[in-house]
Amino acid sequence: MDEYFIRTEHLYCNYKDENGREAPALIDINLNIKKGEYIAVIGRNGSGKSTLAKLLNMILVPASGKIYIDGRDITSGDLTDSDILDIRRKVGMVFQNPDNQLVATIVEEDIAFGPENLGVPTPEIRRRVDFALETVGMRGYEKHEPHRLSGGQKQRIAIAGVLAMEPECIILDEATSMLDPRGRAEVISTIERLNRERGITVIMITHYMNEAVRADRVIVLSDGRLIRDCTPRQLFSDPDFLRRQGLDVPQSVELIDELRRQGIAISGVPVTQDECAEAIMKCLKNKRKKAENGKDQA
Amino acid sequence: MNNISFGQYYPADSLIHSLDARFKVICAFLYIVCSFLCKNILSFAALLASAVILVAVSGIPMRILLRALRPIIFILLFTVVINMFWTTGETLLFSWWKIRVYYEGIMNALFIAVRIVVLIIGTSIFMTYTTTPIALTDALESLLSPLKVVKAPVHEFAMMITIALRFIPTLTEETNRIMAAQKARGADFTSGSVFKRARALIPVLVPLFVSAFRRADELATAMECRCYHGGEGRTRLNVPHCRPRDFVMLFVIIAFGAGLILINIYGVGYTMK
Structure with missing residues (x-):
C-alpha cells in the first residue's frame, strides 16, 4: 500500500488556448500528499492550480504522467465507471461560486445529491445528511432554500454535500474568494476542524496568504511548474521570493520584514x-x- | 429579491396538501375527465358543487384562487360569446339583424364557462397550489418512469426541471444586477415605444445568456464531481409513500365520475348536445 494518499509522477497537462493551439497547463508536476495533510496551493491566475485540482478527481485527463490516488493509478485507462465514481467520492471538490454548485432547491436534497448518485440506501442517506449538516454547523437548515442563505452558509452546504459522500480528501478551489470576511472565516474554521478531527486530507487552492499560512505545507505553482513545496514558515520567511512571483506577502510577514x-x-x-x-x-x-x-x- | 416564490404554491395544512403528489397528479387528470363527462344541468351542478367542496377542503383563500382565473378571463369571455351567438337551437330568444340568440346557446355558454372555471380551479388545487414544484417534479418522474422502457429520458427531464427551478431566483437576481449596471451607464428601460424598450433589453440579455452558459458549465462540472452519472442506480433521500387517504381520494374521484355518468343517463333537465 502506498504511504501517500495522492502521488503524481511527471504530470503534464495541456489546454487549448483561444487560437486552438495546445499550450501546457502543467509541466512535470511531482507531488506527494499524505493522508490527513493540510495543503495550500498558491500561484497567480493561470498558473495551473485549478487544472491540478481537476486532474485529481478525473474531471480532466493528463497528457502524460501518472496520478495515484490511494495507491491506485487513475491514469491507467483500465478503470471502470464504478472506479471513477469511487475516485470522485474519495476526492471531493468545492468550487469558487457557491451558486453554481448547488443543484437542488432544498438544502437537504442538495446534500443528498452525492449519496443519491452513489446509490446509497435511503435511511443511510438521511443519516449522512444529518451528520454532514451537524458537522458544518448548519443543523436546522434542512428545509431552507439555498438561494436565501448567505455566501458562507451556501459554501458550508456545498462542503456538507461533499462530506455526505464520505470523502477522504476535500479540494477547495478558491472556495472562499467570493465570500465576505465572515463567510471566509466560517468556511476556514469548518475545513480546519474536518482536517483536525476527522483526518480528512485538505487541499486548499487560495489567493489569500493568511489562509495559506495556516496549512501544514504550501505548494507554489507558476506557469504550470511546481516551484516550491515547503512549510509556510519556510516560504514566508522569504518575502522576496513571494514578491518575485507576484504573490502577496502576508501582512504579518510584511510588517516583520519592514521592521528588520x-x-x-x-x-x-x-x-x-x-x-x-x-x-x-x-x-x-x-x-x-x-x-x-x-x-x-x- | 429574496421573497420570490416558485409557482403558486400556497403553504397550508390541509387534507389535500398532505396527499401524495403522484396521487394528486392522477386526481387532477381524473378531475379533468370528470369535467368533460358532464352533459346535463344536474351533472354540471354536481361539478360546481364538487369544486366548491374542493376549495373548502384545500383551505386556499378565494382571492388567491381568483388570481389563477385572471389569465383565462379573455378565453372564458371568448368561448362564452362564441357559444352564445353561434349555437343554433329550437327556442329562439331574440334576434336582431343577423344575430340570433337561442336558449340552447345561453345554456351551452353557461356550461362551458362552468367547465373551464372548474377545470382551472380543480387542477390548480390538486397540483400547483397544494404541491411544491419539487414534489410535482418528483411525482412526474415517478409517474412517467414506465416510459423509461421505451428509452424516454424521464430522469433527465425531471433533473432539468429541478435545475431550472433552482436557478430561477439566481438568474432573476443576476438580471436585476445587470439592469442596474446598464442603468448606471445611462440605459433607459422605461421610456419610448415598445419596440425601443425591447431593444433596450438586448444589452441585458446578452450578458445574461453568457453568464447562464458559464453557470451551466460550472454546474455540470460540480455535478460530475458529486458522482452524477444519470438516473441509473440512483437512490432518493425522500421516497414518496402513499397512505390510505391517497387511495380514498382516488376512489372518491372515480366514484364522482361514475356518478356523473349516471346523472347523464338518468338525469332530467337541459342536456348539452
Whole structure:
C-alpha cells in the first residue's frame, strides 16, 4: 500500500488556448500528499492550480504522467465507471461560486445529491445528511432554500454535500474568494476542524496568504511548474521570493520584514498574526529591559 | 429579491396538501375527465358543487384562487360569446339583424364557462397550489418512469426541471444586477415605444445568456464531481409513500365520475348536445 494518499509522477497537462493551439497547463508536476495533510496551493491566475485540482478527481485527463490516488493509478485507462465514481467520492471538490454548485432547491436534497448518485440506501442517506449538516454547523437548515442563505452558509452546504459522500480528501478551489470576511472565516474554521478531527486530507487552492499560512505545507505553482513545496514558515520567511512571483506577502510577514529593514532586531521566523504580535512584544520587552539596565548602570 | 416564490404554491395544512403528489397528479387528470363527462344541468351542478367542496377542503383563500382565473378571463369571455351567438337551437330568444340568440346557446355558454372555471380551479388545487414544484417534479418522474422502457429520458427531464427551478431566483437576481449596471451607464428601460424598450433589453440579455452558459458549465462540472452519472442506480433521500387517504381520494374521484355518468343517463333537465 502506498504511504501517500495522492502521488503524481511527471504530470503534464495541456489546454487549448483561444487560437486552438495546445499550450501546457502543467509541466512535470511531482507531488506527494499524505493522508490527513493540510495543503495550500498558491500561484497567480493561470498558473495551473485549478487544472491540478481537476486532474485529481478525473474531471480532466493528463497528457502524460501518472496520478495515484490511494495507491491506485487513475491514469491507467483500465478503470471502470464504478472506479471513477469511487475516485470522485474519495476526492471531493468545492468550487469558487457557491451558486453554481448547488443543484437542488432544498438544502437537504442538495446534500443528498452525492449519496443519491452513489446509490446509497435511503435511511443511510438521511443519516449522512444529518451528520454532514451537524458537522458544518448548519443543523436546522434542512428545509431552507439555498438561494436565501448567505455566501458562507451556501459554501458550508456545498462542503456538507461533499462530506455526505464520505470523502477522504476535500479540494477547495478558491472556495472562499467570493465570500465576505465572515463567510471566509466560517468556511476556514469548518475545513480546519474536518482536517483536525476527522483526518480528512485538505487541499486548499487560495489567493489569500493568511489562509495559506495556516496549512501544514504550501505548494507554489507558476506557469504550470511546481516551484516550491515547503512549510509556510519556510516560504514566508522569504518575502522576496513571494514578491518575485507576484504573490502577496502576508501582512504579518510584511510588517516583520519592514521592521528588520529599519534595523530592529526581531528573533525567530514569525509567520502567523499571533506569532508576529508575540515577536514584537518580545522585542519591545527586551528593549525596555535594556533601557532599564542602562538607567541602572548610569 | 429574496421573497420570490416558485409557482403558486400556497403553504397550508390541509387534507389535500398532505396527499401524495403522484396521487394528486392522477386526481387532477381524473378531475379533468370528470369535467368533460358532464352533459346535463344536474351533472354540471354536481361539478360546481364538487369544486366548491374542493376549495373548502384545500383551505386556499378565494382571492388567491381568483388570481389563477385572471389569465383565462379573455378565453372564458371568448368561448362564452362564441357559444352564445353561434349555437343554433329550437327556442329562439331574440334576434336582431343577423344575430340570433337561442336558449340552447345561453345554456351551452353557461356550461362551458362552468367547465373551464372548474377545470382551472380543480387542477390548480390538486397540483400547483397544494404541491411544491419539487414534489410535482418528483411525482412526474415517478409517474412517467414506465416510459423509461421505451428509452424516454424521464430522469433527465425531471433533473432539468429541478435545475431550472433552482436557478430561477439566481438568474432573476443576476438580471436585476445587470439592469442596474446598464442603468448606471445611462440605459433607459422605461421610456419610448415598445419596440425601443425591447431593444433596450438586448444589452441585458446578452450578458445574461453568457453568464447562464458559464453557470451551466460550472454546474455540470460540480455535478460530475458529486458522482452524477444519470438516473441509473440512483437512490432518493425522500421516497414518496402513499397512505390510505391517497387511495380514498382516488376512489372518491372515480366514484364522482361514475356518478356523473349516471346523472347523464338518468338525469332530467337541459342536456348539452
